[in-house]
Amino acid sequence: MTLTDEIEKLDTAPTPFDPVAASMDAVRSVIKTCDIQFEQEYLISEESPNLDTATCGSSITLTADNGGMILAILCDQPTGESLTRLLFAMEDDEEVPLKDMADALNEIINVAAGVFKCFRTDVGQPLTIGLPLYLEDSNSIKFTCPGTRDQAKLLKHENGSGIQVHLIWQEGTKK
Amino acid sequence: MKILIVDDSRAMRRIIQRTLRQAGFKGHDIVEAEDGAKALEAVHAEKPDIILSDWHMPEMNGLEFKQALNAEGNETLFGFITSESTREMRELAAEAGADFLLAKPFTPDDMKQALGMFVS
DSSP states (O other), rough: OOHHHHHOOOOOOSOOOOOOHHHHHHHHHHHHHHHHITOOOOOOOOSOOGGOOOOEEEEEEEEEETTTEEEEEOOOOHHHHHHHHHHTTTTTTTTTHHHHHHHHHHHHHHHHHHHHHHHHTTEEEEEEOOOOOOOOOHHOOOOOTTEEEOOOOOOEEEEEEEEEEEEEEEOOOOO | OEEEEEEEEEHOOOOOHHHHHHHTSSOOEEEEEHHHHHHHHHHHHHSSSSEESSOOOOOSOHHHHHHHHHHHHOOOOEEEESOOOOOOHHHHHHHOEEEEEEEOOOOHHHHHHTTTTOOO
């Protein structure tokens, strides 16, 4: 499964939809998750996120009665491995099994989706959370679907690692 | 005491164990299960004193697991630890007879507050 597969299943964004506010909620959700659950302080960077640099990540679909959207976190391999080592209390030089990295990134997006759902419920947009999808390489991440919109921010840690937060939705005629 | 941790994420099971220790709940026996169906088997085999369960899981989700326990007349102390923390989900959890719901993300203090009245 790829991000494109998920996007192709996606309905248009729930209405009313303010992409900037929703995107900020998505970013706040990931920051809060990393801070509280994983004790990692990530801050919004001025740099623009570059999809081409992402080699792993996780996405989750959130649906409302009248539409849906995808929340995704994307990063490079060293960041993914570093987050996994942290969650599993592994040594710095310990090899990270793929299934552990999938588990770690999926859990980060799962918790962030719960926080995002709370934020959106507060503004009158109740959502249902789907199951996380691990994105294991750049081929599963790149997407070029017609009508797809993507609001993204880059979060940076003081150690230099970065996490891209993407909120993706479809515009146009409802499927 | 014996604590059963139910979550499909091994990372989250680790985090819950770590947070239990950080919250001061040390020296308890920990048993793990990765979904509701396996948790039900673990309840029969291990007879835990406390169950800490995720909500969204494959096979049998946390709510179905709690309902299965209710159907058996099992009254083991039960708390949800879940990313689902809207008022609607809290009401569903309470209706199913859960003793508490701890929302992810959580701190050791949150864990202490949720479990403090049940565990020493």
